[in-house]
Amino acid sequence: MQFLIERARKGLQSNEILNVDRSKHIATIIIENTPIDVDFTKTASENASRYYNQAKKLSLKINRGKEMLKTLESKLSVMKGEVEVLQISRRPKIRRKRKWFERFRWFFSTEGFLVIGGKDRATNKELVRRYMEMDDLFFHIEQPGGAVVLVKTRGRVVGNETLTQAADYAASFSRAWREGLSYADVYYVRGEQVLSHPPPGMYIPKGSFYIKGKRTYLKGRLELAIGLWELDGELRITSCPVEASNRMKVKVRVVPGDMEKLGTAKMIKEILENELKKVTNMSLYLDLDEILKALPPGRFRIMRR
Structure with a gap:
């Protein structure tokens, strides 16, 4: 399901994507022959939580919406299976609680x-x-x-x-x-x-x-590694000297050069996302702002392996 959410966010087509409403950030996708509306700005886990909360509220007002509750519970059941698979395949994940x-x-x-x-x-x-x-x-x-x-x-x-x-x-x-x-x-x-x-x-x-x-x-x-650092079993975007980058899951080396900062950050983002998928079979959408924050002021040259 996360794969379909990512495609909807990027505007890519798929047989499992029935409709995309960009004004409302809603995509209708097919999961196990069931059409489900998801917010493509959120993760599969967050969408599942939204359905769970809706089902919980409706359970308190069961006389007003028995049929709707059944529909939501059916969708939630489908999504739970997807999320469980997703959570296993995507560990470690981007940290949310900061030290x-x-x-x-x-x-x-x-x-x-x-x-x-x-x-x-x-x-x-x-x-x-x-x-x-x-x-x-x-x-x-x-x-x-x-x-x-x-x-x-x-x-x-x-x-x-x-x-x-x-x-x-x-x-x-x-x-x-x-x-x-x-x-x-x-x-x-x-x-x-x-x-x-x-x-x-x-x-x-x-x-x-x-x-x-x-x-x-x-x-x-003056040389840095920019990448995903494993911290307490989860990942954070950070930078460090190349010699200290052994705990990074994936990384890119940079030195002072001629490329402007934004263009460098976009290229690093693409490289890290591709490398992470190769080595861990995980698909993560990295925050460009976090990569920009990890870089020093100035211009750059990306060092190949």
Whole structure:
């Protein structure tokens, strides 16, 4: 049934699609010789829930609609079988309930550390003031104009793999991408070295932080994997350094290039949907806006395998 809903949404024809009313977002499809009206902007599960709720309401007013109730229950019975098959074939699925760190940019390093990055000046400030702890690691490019990136250590020693991946992340989500660079200088310090305000008599630009003590420098590589990350058995669209993308079900590599952002996102969407169907036999409609949010500002080149 989900296949027919997708075809109706895209305006494609099928013998099982009797009618499509685009003004009302309703398609009449045939399931097991039964015509059923579905909202093609919703999933099969959501349409089944709609019929279930209608049947439940009618059961409370049985004297007003016995025949209608029987019809709805018949349609619901047909759709339940379709949904059960669909749910089995489509696991893991796109997550609906977000974790706290999904408000930011995020990934998990190959050593298991949560790495989070700001999306703008406001979220950079929020990360430092609300979520950064004294033993976390703070990453930023040497020049202004980049995301704050934190490695949440929870008191553990951070290895070289995580340090390199966090540096690549900070470099990729910075002005260096807009400038078309391949590498950028990135420094990191402990959270206890980062101050929101400078000492008396000193000035820092708005949105900046004062760093006290020694900084450690790394070369951050500008390259990202955009794909579907498996999180708690479900999938989320996100981006991460290529070396940390082993938990992605499907992915696309991008580097700074000449292609504008919207066109890149549309191409990534098509590639990911096709690849996901090949490797998992799942058909998912990916949100273009989520892909756009996972990309840094600038232009792109998609790297083939």
